[in-house]
Amino acid sequence: MADAAKDTYANLEKQIEELKKELGTISKSLLSRASDAADEAEDNLHGLRDRAGYAAKQVRDRAQVVAEAARENxxxxxxxxxxxxxxxxxxxxxxxxxxxxxxxxx
The missing domain is CATH 1.20.5 (Single alpha-helices involved in coiled-coils or other helix-helix interfaces)
Known part of the structure; x- marks a missing residue:
């Protein structure tokens, strides 16, 4: 009976080690994906900021044209x-x- 308990214990330790390795692999994969997602989000934010700045400039220019037309007429x-x-x-x-x-x- 002691041998069966030792075998069970050894088997559990082996499974725990395998699970630790899998968990490490999964953690590395998630970290890599999170890093990629953060980089992509940052790129999108820069692009959005550039487009918003351009749109704001266009709105200011058009508003100035409308204001000038209203003053003249x-x-x-x-x-x-x-x-x-x-x-x-x-x-x-x-x-x-x-x-x-x-x-x-x-």
Whole structure:
């Protein structure tokens, strides 16, 4: 019986060592993948920052053009602004009416 216990113990120790080796391999693989993912995320962040900077510059340039046009043509700017505001109000009222009507139907 003592020999059977020793064999079982030796077998368990062998399995534990194999599991430790597998765990080490898995840990190295995960570390490598995490490092690759971090590098890719950093590259994506730099690209996104560059594109955002370009987009912000374009928006500033276009806003400046619109502001200059509004200064040169205040009547037209007021008409366009009022029309857009009125259309926005009407669209909001229409959507609000549809939402209220759909809530009543429930």
């Amino acid at each position: 205040p009547g037209t700017a007021a008409t366009v602004g009022g029309s857009v505001g009125l259309l926005g109000f009407l669209l909001g009222a229409l959507v609000g009416g549809v939402v209220v009507a759909s809530c009543r139907d429930r």
